[in-house]
Amino acid sequence: MRWSRYFLYTSKEEPAEAEAPSHRLLLKAGFIKQVAAGIYELLPPALRVLKKIEGVVRREMDRSGAQELLLTVLNPKELWLETGRWDAYGDELFKLKDRHGREYCLGPTHEEEITDLIRKTVRSYRQLPLLLYQIQVKFRDEKRPRFGLIRAREFIMKDAYSFDADEESAELSYESMRFAYERIFKKLGLKVVVAEADVGQIGGKLSHEFIALTPYGEAKLAYCESCSYAANAEVVPVNDARVWEEEERPLKEVETPGVRTIEELARFLGVEKERIVKAVVYAVKGEPVVVFIRGDREVDENKLEKLLGTDEFRLATDEEVRRFFGTERGFIGPVGLKEGTRVFWDRSVEGIKNAVVAFNEPDKHLVNANPGRDFSYGPFVDLAQVREGDACPRCGEPLRLERGLELGHTFLLGTRYSEPMKAYFTDRDGREKPVVMGCYGIGISRVLAAIVEQHHDEKGIKWPTRVAPFELLIILLNPKDEELTRVAEELYREALAEGLEVLYDDRDERAGFKFADADLVGIPYRLVVGKKVKEGSVELQSRLTGERWELPLNEAVSFVKRKVEEDKR
RNA sequence: CGGGGCGUAGCGCAGGUGGUAGCGCGUCGGCUUUGGGAGCCGAAGGUCGCGGGUUCAAGUCCCGCCGCCCCGACCA
CATH class of the missing domain: 3.30.930.10 (Bira Bifunctional Protein; Domain 2)
Structure with missing residues (x-):
């Protein structure tokens, strides 16, 4: 072509x-x-x-x-x-x-x-x-x-x-x-x-x-x-319930005015996020569903979907939280939660000690809350999003x-x-x-x-030979030069006769322009017909590896043919 | 569907406070140039996304709509 x-x-x-x-x-x-x-x-x-x-x-x-x-x-x-x-x-x-x-x-x-x-x-x-x-x-x-x-x-x-x-x-x-x-x-x-x-x-x-x-x-x-x-x-599957080996401390109520997020709460109280029981409220067909999960964890909504058996749910809006529980988002907790609310406990919370929980009163939290003593929890389900470093479910090594x-x-x-x-x-x-x-x-x-996505660089595409739009690009550097043109035409004919898929850049453009296009379009092999023709040779370049070969005119095409066949094997 | 951004020449963009549209690239013609997106001269090319409004006057201000991109939720 x-x-x-x-x-x-x-x-x-x-x-x-x-x-x-x-x-x-x-x-x-x-x-x-x-x-x-x-x-x-x-x-x-x-x-x-x-x-x-x-x-x-x-x-x-x-x-x-x-x-x-x-x-x-x-x-x-x-x-x-x-x-x-x-x-x-x-x-x-x-x-x-x-x-x-x-x-x-x-x-x-x-x-x-x-x-x-x-x-x-x-x-x-x-x-x-x-x-x-x-x-x-x-x-x-x-x-x-x-x-x-x-x-x-x-x-x-x-x-x-x-x-x-x-x-x-x-x-x-x-x-x-x-x-x-x-x-x-x-x-x-x-x-x-x-x-x-x-x-x-x-x-x-x-x-x-x-x-x-x-x-x-x-x-x-x-x-x-x-x-x-x-x-x-x-x-x-995520299972990273922590082992908490510590004494249960006395329950305490603290003021947490306007503290809405786990981030803020952890900073405000000076505790790690792992110690906080987070409540994530969903609206499922107009009804509230609360997921309790450890503060450092996020809910995987795909897992939730499977558990709920429907995809008709989304995070509850602030307005819905108010309507469901009569309190503000950020202060939903296991203590004093409205009777009959559908609740899921993520495994990450299991065994938590001296936790921070909300008790459905705005601007307040409980610290040193302990399951069994201050609230009841379970059964546990797996609802956490997996993250880097979690244990591989097969061998226990960290996941990437x-x-x-x-x-x-x-x-x-x-x-x-x-x-x-x-x-x-x-x-x-x-x-x-x-x-x-x-x-x-x-x-x-x-x-x-x-x-x-997998085969490119700053300059353009690098098509693997097997799928490349053409296998060989012949660049005629100066179409005004009769000898170069004659050689390029001959190489083109020869390459076609050899059954190579070849694009022949015969456009009346400058060298730099053609090279830039060649890099961009990404044809794997490129024969440059330029001044080396005077010495009876052409330069072959690989777009894939960057390799260059100086080849005698009469061997160039068969050389390319061989390279292309190797690539496709 | 929620949030953000952008629609002006084929492409990339500029056009404070309203005064009738410009730059670069590309295209066309000419000369020069030919190993990494050349140079000079000349030319063509516009429903300023669409509709309405304000105004003597709208690319510019107001309202509505449409389109496209990005983030999120969701999917091969």
């Missing part, structure tokens, strides 16, 4: 609206254009990358025996009513009507449709196991689209579904997908951690997330360096916490969809059973962004 004719327009200016490196660089290098919040066009070079990512994914899916098909974007409402997700999915579902008033959604995921397909086709255990996948555009009306392709409202996803006759077989399917995923991310040059995850909205029994470590991810990952435990932070980007997610669904949608088959014993399902997603367009 001649750059002079190629639809690739870079910018010298920093895009003002972008912050994440992938977002910034993809815009600046002319790979994507924004149409609306979370909606992007993929321009020719980006599409080349996307296709290569898809290629890697296809190869590995096919190798695991999965068969590709293409489901639909438009999904009728009826299917989604069957699983209850028409409403459960909420505002995130893009909904629309046809001319007859029939309702549809734009598929955000395809469990409904594929289950519908299976119940119409699969009758017998002889047809199982079955593994199907598609690479399709998905739509989710995200509350907050963010960071360009990282969280878009329209995006490309590979989704696979497994169908098995029983649980054991389903677990085998699940495992084979897990291994396929590990191979895929490795081939794509992505550092990915496999984490135990929450099944969340999609439902099911077993779930893993494939998380790329980057500061622009939305997933909080806890991992252990000594035993390789890794999990989404929201599912990590990192932000990451969820690129893939696997779920062993069981019969969450086949049961309500009646996807039954006849087993060898002649009985009707629901198929056992699994589903497996990879955010393809997000992967593209993740690759940039």
Whole structure:
């Protein structure tokens, strides 16, 4: 491809609206254009990358025996009513009507449709196991689209579904997908951690997330360096109840005027935060729920959601606290709490001695409060957010916490969809059973962004050879020079003949301009056709390693060819 | 959905106290230049996000709306 004719327009200016490196660089290098919040066009070079990512994914899916098909974007409402997700999915579902008033959604995921397909086709255990996948555009009306392709409202996803006759077989399917995923991310040059995850909205029994470590991810990952435990932070059990070996001191009432936060209270009383029993008040469907947790700990609302069995809750406002308890926020405590209030005790409070507690009177606290003597507590549940240094639930060593980007997610669904949608088959014993399902997603367009997140420097992108939009960039430094031009043209033809994917910068621009663009766009190999041609050589540079080679003209292309093939192996 | 910020040329931005819009980059034409985003000369390019109001006069002041970005809650 001649750059002079190629639809690739870079910018010298920093895009003002972008912050994440992938977002910034993809815009600046002319790979994507924004149409609306979370909606992007993929321009020719980006599409080349996307296709290569898809290629890697296809190869590995096919190798695991999965068969590709293409489901639909438009999904009728009826299917989604069957699983209850028409409403459960909420505002995130893009909904629309046809001319007859029939309702549809734009598929955000395809469990409904594929289950519908299976119940119409699969009758017998002889047809199982079955593994199907598609690479399709998905739509989710995200509350907050963010960071360009990282969280878009329209995006490309590979989704696979497994169908098995029983649980054991389903677990085998699940495992084979897990291994396929590990191979895929490795081939794509992505550092990915496999984490135990929450099944969340999609439902099911077993779930893993494939998380790329980057500061622009939305997933909080806890991992252990000594035993390789890794999990989404929201599912990590926390148990750090302290052992308090001290005498119980006499209870005392103290004035704490206007002291609202744990921070202020600790400072005001000169005690450590661990000694304070914090009350966090939630409004659950209009009713108060109080979580008592140690003052240095935060509530993990995902854990709370699981305990409550609903996501219809939020922190109570000051106004609600007043209405619920007739006192001010900051002074809710276990002593004298309104009868019948629903209460949870986090494990962190267990065994606390000489604690600071509130007693539902404004501007006062109790110090040296002791459970059993001054208030009753328990039973205990795990509601604390995990934090750096907490004990690994597997080996007890300190955990590390990192932000990451969820690129893939696997779920062993069981019969969450086949049961309500009646996807039954006849087993060898002649009985009707629901198929056992699994589903497996990879955010393809997000992967593209993740690759940039993990492969870039100040100057631009550094595409790994396997996914690069082109393998080789030939830079003609001075198009006015006939000899240079002739040599560059020849190298270009030769590279094409060798089957290399080559972009040939034949634009009438100055050297510095072309080098800057080359760094920005990030093609892994770069042949510089410049003054060394007079000595019969060209310079090859690697964008990935910074290496340089001076090569005789007649060997340059075959050398590149060899390097590219090595990289792709 | 809560909080914050921003909408002026293709991009990045400037336009105290109201007086009819500018800079840099880019684009087009010309000359010069060619190993790290060159220089000079000339030119084109604007619904100042949209609607209303105040005023002799609004990019600027007031009201409403829309869009985009960031933080939080939430999600692949």
